[in-house]
Amino acid sequence: MTRTPTRRARPKTTLRPQPAVGVSVPKRDGEEKVTGRALYVDDLKFPGMLHGRTVRSMVARGIIRRVEFDPAFDWNGVVIADHKDIPGLNCVAHLTEDQPLLAVREIEHADQAILLVAHADPERAQAALGAVRVEVESIDAVLSIEDSLAARVKIRGADNVLKEYNIARGDLAAGFADADVVVEGVYRCGHQEQLYLENNGMIAERTAEGGIVVRGSMQCPYFVHHALQRTFGLPPERIRVIQTVTGGGFGGKEDYPSLLAGHAALLAWKSGRPVKIVYDRLEDIAATTKRHPAVVRVRTGHRRDGTLVATDVDAVMDGGAYVTMSPVVLSRGALHAGGAYRCPNVRIRARAMATNTPPNGAFRGFGVPQTVYAMESHMDRVAAELGLDPLVLRRRNAVVVGDVTPTGQVLHESVSAVEVLDRTAERAGWAEKRRRYGRENAAAERAERAGRFAPGGRRLRRGIGLALGWHGAGFTGGGEVRLNSLAALDLSPEGRPRVLAANVEIGQGAITVFTQMVAERLGVSPDLVLVETPDTDRVPNSGPTVASRTTMVVGGLLEQCARAMRERLELFAERALDGDADFRRVARRFLAERGPLRVERRYQKPAHIVWNEETYQGDAYPCFSYGAVAVEVEADLDTGEVRVLRVTTAQDIGRAIHPLLCIGQIEGGTLQGLGWALLEEVRWKDGRIWNHQLTNYIIPTAVDAPPLDVLIVENPYSGGPFGAKGVGELPMDVPAGAVVAAVAHATGARMDEIPITPERLLRALDGREERR
Amino acid sequence: MRAALSTLEVARPRDLAHALKLLHASLDAGRLVPLAGGTDLFVTLNSGLVPGRRFLDLWSLRELRGVRDQAGRLVLGALTTFSEIREHALVRRRYPALAAAAAEIGAWQVQNRGTLGGNIANASPAGDSLPVLLALEAVVHARSVRGTREVPFTALFRGYRDLALEPDELITAVSLPDPDAPPPLRAGAARRGAHPPRAQQFFRQVGTRRAQSISKVALAGLLRLGRDGRVDLARVALGSVAPVTLRAGRAERVLLGARPSAAVAAAARAALLEDIAPIDDIRSDREYRRRVSGNLLEQFLRVADPRFARR
Numbered sequence A: 001m002t003r004t005p006t007r008r009a010r011p012k013t014t015l016r017p018q019p020a021v022g023v024s025v026p027k028r029d030g031e032e033k034v035t036g037r038a039l040y041v042d043d044l045k046f047p048g049m050l051h052g053r054t055v056r057s058m059v060a061r062g063i064i065r066r067v068e069f070d071p072a073f074d075w076n077g078v079v080i081a082d083h084k085d086i087p088g089l090n091c092v093a094h095l096t097e098d099q100p101l102l103a104v105r106e107i108e109h110a111d112q113a114i115l116l117v118a119h120a121d122p123e124r125a126q127a128a129l130g131a132v133r134v135e136v137e138s139i140d141a142v143l144s145i146e147d148s149l150a151a152r153v154k155i156r157g158a159d160n161v162l163k164e165y166n167i168a169r170g171d172l173a174a175g176f177a178d179a180d181v182v183v184e185g186v187y188r189c190g191h192q193e194q195l196y197l198e199n200n201g202m203i204a205e206r207t208a209e210g211g212i213v214v215r216g217s218m219q220c221p222y223f224v225h226h227a228l229q230r231t232f233g234l235p236p237e238r239i240r241v242i243q244t245v246t247g248g249g250f251g252g253k254e255d256y257p258s259l260l261a262g263h264a265a266l267l268a269w270k271s272g273r274p275v276k277i278v279y280d281r282l283e284d285i286a287a288t289t290k291r292h293p294a295v296v297r298v299r300t301g302h303r304r305d306g307t308l309v310a311t312d313v314d315a316v317m318d319g320g321a322y323v324t325m326s327p328v329v330l331s332r333g334a335l336h337a338g339g340a341y342r343c344p345n346v347r348i349r350a351r352a353m354a355t356n357t358p359p360n361g362a363f364r365g366f367g368v369p370q371t372v373y374a375m376e377s378h379m380d381r382v383a384a385e386l387g388l389d390p391l392v393l394r395r396r397n398a399v400v401v402g403d404v405t406p407t408g409q410v411l412h413e414s415v416s417a418v419e420v421l422d423r424t425a426e427r428a429g430w431a432e433k434r435r436r437y438g439r440e441n442a443a444a445e446r447a448e449r450a451g452r453f454a455p456g457g458r459r460l461r462r463g464i465g466l467a468l469g470w471h472g473a474g475f476t477g478g479g480e481v482r483l484n485s486l487a488a489l490d491l492s493p494e495g496r497p498r499v500l501a502a503n504v505e506i507g508q509g510a511i512t513v514f515t516q517m518v519a520e521r522l523g524v525s526p527d528l529v530l531v532e533t534p535d536t537d538r539v540p541n542s543g544p545t546v547a548s549r550t551t552m553v554v555g556g557l558l559e560q561c562a563r564a565m566r567e568r569l570e571l572f573a574e575r576a577l578d579g580d581a582d583f584r585r586v587a588r589r590f591l592a593e594r595g596p597l598r599v600e601r602r603y604q605k606p607a608h609i610v611w612n613e614e615t616y617q618g619d620a621y622p623c624f625s626y627g628a629v630a631v632e633v634e635a636d637l638d639t640g641e642v643r644v645l646r647v648t649t650a651q652d653i654g655r656a657i658h659p660l661l662c663i664g665q666i667e668g669g670t671l672q673g674l675g676w677a678l679l680e681e682v683r684w685k686d687g688r689i690w691n692h693q694l695t696n697y698i699i700p701t702a703v704d705a706p707p708l709d710v711l712i713v714e715n716p717y718s719g720g721p722f723g724a725k726g727v728g729e730l731p732m733d734v735p736a737g738a739v740v741a742a743v744a745h746a747t748g749a750r751m752d753e754i755p756i757t758p759e760r761l762l763r764a765l766d767g768r769e770e771r772r
Numbered sequence B: 001m002r003a004a005l006s007t008l009e010v011a012r013p014r015d016l017a018h019a020l021k022l023l024h025a026s027l028d029a030g031r032l033v034p035l036a037g038g039t040d041l042f043v044t045l046n047s048g049l050v051p052g053r054r055f056l057d058l059w060s061l062r063e064l065r066g067v068r069d070q071a072g073r074l075v076l077g078a079l080t081t082f083s084e085i086r087e088h089a090l091v092r093r094r095y096p097a098l099a100a101a102a103a104e105i106g107a108w109q110v111q112n113r114g115t116l117g118g119n120i121a122n123a124s125p126a127g128d129s130l131p132v133l134l135a136l137e138a139v140v141h142a143r144s145v146r147g148t149r150e151v152p153f154t155a156l157f158r159g160y161r162d163l164a165l166e167p168d169e170l171i172t173a174v175s176l177p178d179p180d181a182p183p184p185l186r187a188g189a190a191r192r193g194a195h196p197p198r199a200q201q202f203f204r205q206v207g208t209r210r211a212q213s214i215s216k217v218a219l220a221g222l223l224r225l226g227r228d229g230r231v232d233l234a235r236v237a238l239g240s241v242a243p244v245t246l247r248a249g250r251a252e253r254v255l256l257g258a259r260p261s262a263a264v265a266a267a268a269r270a271a272l273l274e275d276i277a278p279i280d281d282i283r284s285d286r287e288y289r290r291r292v293s294g295n296l297l298e299q300f301l302r303v304a305d306p307r308f309a310r311r
Ligand SMILES: Cc1cc2nc3c(=O)[nH]c(=O)nc-3n(C[C@H](O)[C@H](O)[C@H](O)COP(=O)(O)OP(=O)(O)OC[C@H]3O[C@@H](n4cnc5c(N)ncnc54)[C@H](O)[C@@H]3O)c2cc1C
Pocket: B033, B034, B035, B036, B037, B038, B039, B040, B041, B042, B043, B058, B078, B079, B104, B105, B106, B107, B110, B113, B114, B115, B116, B117, B118, B119, B120, B121, B122, B126, B127, B128, B129, B169, B170, B171, B172, B212, B213, B214, B215
């Protein structure tokens, strides 16, 4: 299956096409989604297909004592699979192989999968679920970071630590000794659900040749491919993974689909029939991965003018019951924990702790939102303690070209921390609003004391807060080298260029951007470029669609492929190519005379990038993107509710290949950041997620979304295609710190835990009123 | 959808009489569950809780539709949707608190489909129209094969989700007195001045986000000052702070007959805490609800009369 662009009338002249890069061309997948023609995994049906359901643990930790199948239930036509049916390893292969596909004896988190049932009728499958009774003997569980650190109950080794990193630079003790002021704070943040519109879903088939085909909603076809090889003990060529149209991911379809594909495939393997498992929202929220909660202690030393001389960060994240993605989430969080600031003496310690909760996984930002939120909240506190304008404090310390990060990485180019701060502040009217809100709040306070109230009798206060963030594009350290990505470009039989990559469209615009970059280099219009469906039988392994890497890394490979293809065709034609029609003429002639044309490019590490995995020193990322956010809020003193009035943000992403899609990423990521900071709270009861419904897991609605004023800054990175860096995650990293600062400005309450729910804020405000 | 929809049946009655007959007849063999807009019922079905296997579709019953002004009482058919209420000119003029509540329920899609009768019969302590109907002293019109009955809203909720209706009764309508109608003349008392002052109406629900939010606290109020400057009508009703939507009788009694002052407001606030019994639950906690209930009462009082906030 090839995704073809929708036909639009195009003049039949051979005018040289307009530039393709930097233009907001129609989104390649837009029309089929808007018109409802796009088929998601739940829209697909196969003859003889069964519907799978998952029997899960109700307790957080325990021992399975008995599994009972209700004898009164009609089990005809029900397929049942448990761990004994797994032909290969009972594991979900990620970085480590500690997570079982199905529980054997030990239960390590609530909603852990124990066995699978399937039936041709989804209603019978659902009923069968209710006819299985699993008796689990409950044992003491570890349910929080604090409990895990205390290690009274040990669930991992002697100390419950899943992974630890230490990063050091300079002389910390000397730095603190040198400081005029030392400020310390502890900052907490909770779980967050990705809440893609389309729930996780997968269909698996066992092939006549004894192989497996799975289709489904996913970000990383080759992760699934790898995991299935381990589970089924099959060689790579017997496994085929095909991405179906995917309704959002945000990291929630990075690691989890490997598990779900294993479940569907196991049922298909056992029954010999296609099996579909599609979660409903209740199951998806209860069982799938979340953002890691974190407790981050930050201690910094400053000169009186705010200059940072020492930074000591201790970040602890809740990894959940298994290792899964925690080491890499933690690593990225640690590498960004110092913020986009220059500091000669730094110590960063980061630990991921085991708890008896469902494994936390990838989520937009991947550890960075947690540590950047902590650092930015902290900087606002420092500004208050030093009596400095938060903008001035940040400008004084923000990194510039030539500065060195905590891992010793010299920032050689494309460093825009100061520029994004300045442009955000200027556009938001920072200085003026800071003064004005302060004045108005004081006036409101006086008026209310005199019995004069705003219309509607409300007691409202406004504030503005600022934050700065950074995000390294691509895999951390040697990650890209290990991925060893391969992307290709070939010619379709009709003489059109065709992108072959495993990177997926999940709504973010990846395939549109690929067509633009290829088109630009081939001198054709993006419409001419085809994109192959990510299918492991058809596309090479260009790596996962994660880590803000797709445009920069894979787009870069495709751009090189396009250059090479053009060279080949021009050599063949013995002249320059000239637009769409000419390209197709030459391409068809090439196919006829020379046969197929396929150009491949593999990732090459730029020579100047050096990373030492042992010492955690060197170039953690090829480059960073930078963003600043100003958030204006209105807090209601009677209810503790905080409304975001306006967000202004400038983000340097190198080059906007498709400006509108970039704005979309920035708006969406910012709103997700606002939700995390103010509304979204996963609530737990006896180790299970209590609010696993959209009614009670509160995300912002369209009317909660404030006006978002987005400024794209383009400070090109020489190693990225057309200068592009990453944009996908940065917008999620920055807003929370700005929200905390804005709430502090509005109400005087400095909230050290997010989300700032109305309950938390009102408690803090009441505490202050009582102290008066 | 966790409920097995294919196992469910839906009866489509011809008219109200037919519906009542079907409902009555069903009592012996599994009661037919009345189905209005379905916005509550489908949520339960989706989560796999099956309120019944057989449903009685009310949607086409014309007898349950329409909004009429009958001799100063407004009669709203049970199937009146919140969109209709939100946009109804007379509702907006005479019952602004009800219009405000209608506009806060879910969002437009739910307001287009969700009905007043369904909100009442669902009997959730968080139902947003309920405090307003309680404060307006609405009357619920119920009907069964045995005939019609009127149940004052104040007597409607017997306990958590326990409605003072028979299983074969349908809600047909809700009627509202005009809060600003002049009181009936007492013998001998001459009416002074043509227009008595209007009662101030208030509604606010607190639910964290600005749409699609189930109330953590909702407060509806009615307050009128007499010519002598004393409160001569005080009604305060709250949702989500007890097993049922309730009138804050103690707080009302503090207000009634009092002259507005900050001290009276403080006393009413203290009394309110005796009226309500909020709990910690999935949406919020007891402390927050107590605090916010008091804050909303104060906000209501200062909107109704600024003197409540001054010395
Ligand atoms: C997304 C969403 C958001 C929501 N937000 C809110 C909100 O903000 N505030 C709020 O209060 N509610 C909210 N609700 C709940 C719901 O929309 C309301 O309670 C609505 O008024 C129910 O009306 P309905 O006609 O859809 O009831 P149905 O679902 O059809 O019925 C509800 C109950 O009432 C019974 N019933 C219905 N009509 C009658 C009748 N005439 N006589 C006897 N019994 C009857 C039914 O048998 C059933 O038990 C929300 C629901 C959804 C899905």
